[in-house]
Amino acid sequence: MxxxxxxxxxxxxxxxxxxxxxxxxxxxxLLLVATLSICACSIYTIWTATSTDIPGSPYHYxxxxxxxxxxxxxxxxxxxxxxxxRLREWRIGIYATMIGLIALVLLxxxxxxxxKRWISLPFLNFQxxxxxxxxxxxxxxxxxxxxxxxxxxxxxxxxxxxxxLVPAMLVIAQPDLGSGLVYLTIATALLFVAGTKWTHFAAxxxxxxxxxxxxxxxxPMAGVTVLKPxxxxxxxxxxxxxxxxxxxxxxxxxxxxxxxxxxxTGRGPDGAxxxxxxxxxxxxxxxxxxxxxxxxxxxxxxxxxxxxxxxxWRALRILTMAKNLYGSLLAGGIVAMLLxxxxxxxxxxxxxxxxxxxxxxxxxxxxxxxLVTLLALGLLQSVHVQAREVSxxxxxxxxx
Numbered sequence: 001m002x003x004x005x006x007x008x009x010x011x012x013x014x015x016x017x018x019x020x021x022x023x024x025x026x027x028x029x030l031l032l033v034a035t036l037s038i039c040a041c042s043i044y045t046i047w048t049a050t051s052t053d054i055p056g057s058p059y060h061y062x063x064x065x066x067x068x069x070x071x072x073x074x075x076x077x078x079x080x081x082x083x084x085x086r087l088r089e090w091r092i093g094i095y096a097t098m099i100g101l102i103a104l105v106l107l108x109x110x111x112x113x114x115x116k117r118w119i120s121l122p123f124l125n126f127q128x129x130x131x132x133x134x135x136x137x138x139x140x141x142x143x144x145x146x147x148x149x150x151x152x153x154x155x156x157x158x159x160x161x162x163x164x165l166v167p168a169m170l171v172i173a174q175p176d177l178g179s180g181l182v183y184l185t186i187a188t189a190l191l192f193v194a195g196t197k198w199t200h201f202a203a204x205x206x207x208x209x210x211x212x213x214x215x216x217x218x219x220p221m222a223g224v225t226v227l228k229p230x231x232x233x234x235x236x237x238x239x240x241x242x243x244x245x246x247x248x249x250x251x252x253x254x255x256x257x258x259x260x261x262x263x264x265t266g267r268g269p270d271g272a273x274x275x276x277x278x279x280x281x282x283x284x285x286x287x288x289x290x291x292x293x294x295x296x297x298x299x300x301x302x303x304x305x306x307x308x309x310x311x312x313w314r315a316l317r318i319l320t321m322a323k324n325l326y327g328s329l330l331a332g333g334i335v336a337m338l339l340x341x342x343x344x345x346x347x348x349x350x351x352x353x354x355x356x357x358x359x360x361x362x363x364x365x366x367x368x369x370x371l372v373t374l375l376a377l378g379l380l381q382s383v384h385v386q387a388r389e390v391s392x393x394x395x396x397x398x399x400x
Contacts, residue, residue, distance in 0.1 A: 026388040027080055027381045031314035035076070035377050038307050038362040039069040039370075042288070046365055048269035049291045050284050052276060061284055061365055068124070068367045072374030079378030080385055088326050091142030095163070098135035101128035102170045117174050124367035129171045129179040131368065134376050136167060136186055137333030144194050145326045157200045160187055178356035182340055189336030193319070193329050251287070254280045255349045259293030259301075266297035284365040286357055289349045304363070308342050311377075318383050323390045327383040334376045 047062040054060045087094070105119055105128045118125035140160060147156045164187030172180035191200070258274035261267060272294045274280045283291050292300045312335060319331035338361050345360040347353030359369045 026385040028314050028318065028384045030310060031318075031377065031380065031384070034307050034311040034314065035362070035374070036073070038304070038311070039073070041292075041304055041307070042363045042365075042370075043069065045288060045291055045295070045363070046284050048272075048295060049275050049288070050365075053278075053284075064124075064367070065365055065370070068370040069362075069374075072371045075371065076374040076378035076381065079375060080381035082382055083386065084330060084379055084382040085324065085326060085386070087138050088142040088145060091139045091146070094135050094142075095139035098128075098132045098139065098167055099170070102132055102167055104128065106170070106174065117176050127366070127368035129174065129176055130366075130372045132167055132171065133179070133182055133186065133337050134334075134372050134379070136164065136183055137190070137330060137337065137376075138379075140164065140187060140190050141326055141329035141333060144190060144329055148325065151194050152197055154200065157191060157196055157204075160191060161204065163187075176357070178344070178358035181344075181356065182337060182358065185336050185340045186333050189332050190329055193332035194325070251281050251355060252348070252351055255287050255290040256351050258287075258290040259350060262294045262297035262300070264297050265299050266293075266295045269295050285359065286345070286355075286364065287349055288363050288365070289346050289360055292363075293349070305346070312339055312342075315380055318380055318387070321387045321391075322383050323387050327386065330379055331383050334380055337376065338373070 043062055043066050046065050047059070050061040051058040105117065108119060117129060118127050120126075140163060143163060144151070144156075144160060147153075147159075150156050164183055168180040168183035171183060188201075188204070254274060258272070258280050261274065262272075267273075270276075272291070274294055275283050275291050280287055280290055280294075289301070289304070292304055296303075315331060315335045315338070319328050319335060322328040322331055341358050341361050344353050344356060344358045345364070348355045348358075359366055361373045362370060
């Protein structure tokens with residue numbers, strides 16, 4: 001049996017090794033470049049920011065971040081070769097796994113600063129709420145496609161919102177308000193991509209306003225505490241950071257000072273006093289963008305944001321070229337997850353968004369965040385690969 005130039009036999013069956021190789025070639029190169037470039041920026045920035053954090057161990061954080069990125073890229077390439085459509089069949093099991101992992105951290109998770117968010121493993125502190133973001137996208141997309149002929153019904157919208165609210169409330173109870181908001185954003189994005197009626201979004205927006213009013217105003221007046229005091233302070237500190245400069249306003253003030261001191265081209269790693277002297281808190285995690293601003297100035301910030309713009313643009317393009325609705329929903333959910341975290345994290349460092357502890361994707365130090373983000377990008381590449389293969393097949397059929 002002879003093979004033709006396309007790597008298929010006369011009957012159209014392609015050898016497994018040829019098919020695997022072509023799938024890697026069908027990956028989106030610009031998305032891959034943006035991903036690897038952001039990882040490289042993260043490793044270098046963490047190295048310059050944390051070299052003096054642990055005496056005698058200047059490479060503690062950078063070695064771990066490099067390992068996380070290396071393993072994550074390998075997983076990304078592996079996932080890109082998988083047919084994402086099969087995940088739809090496992091939506092119930094994936095959703096149950098997500099709920100189980102989030103509930104497990106409330107029982108077994110280690111407490112840090114009053115929060116239970118991690119399960120300690122030998123090589124990293126595993127954060128189930130990070131993995132839950134991706135699992136929510138995969139499972140909710142499957143549930144939406146399953147009700148494809150009833151997407152315009154109010155019952156469908158109610159079910160999807162309820163399915164997102166359950167894990168979101170469990171995550172907020174840890175407490176992790178930022179990740180809980182990401183879950184709700186993902187659900188909203190999926191409903192939008194699925195073509196939900198605008199009246200449903202208007203009703204959801206009204207319910208959101210009522211919920212915020214109840215949590216922040218009415219419940220405290222009645223003596224019921226829903227959010228912890230420090231969470232309320234974080235959400236409101238960005239409105240007037242100078243009102244309490246020694247508490248929640250301190251982080252924001254130091255962040256803005258760091259970014260402002262960088263001016264056009266930055267002060268360089270050696271001259272970044274806000275970072276080196278530990279005035280800037282969490283400079284390798286939540287406020288790593290502030291480190292970029294201080295060390296590399298406006299030019300460095302613009303470069304990093306340009307890489308994110310390239311990543312989001314390619315992800316949106318994949319959304320439009322997906323071979324089916326499930327692929328479009330996966331891409332839409334991943335775009336929403338990434339874009340929300342980028343906007344909130346960068347916004348909080350410059351004082352236009354509340355401080356919620358949302359990491360900057362691929363830049364902030366942390367194994368769970370880096371690995372899950374690269375898995376999500378691998379899923380995006382899988383959608384792109386499948387779309388390219390379908391397009392190539394149609395082109396060959398047109399020539400025959």
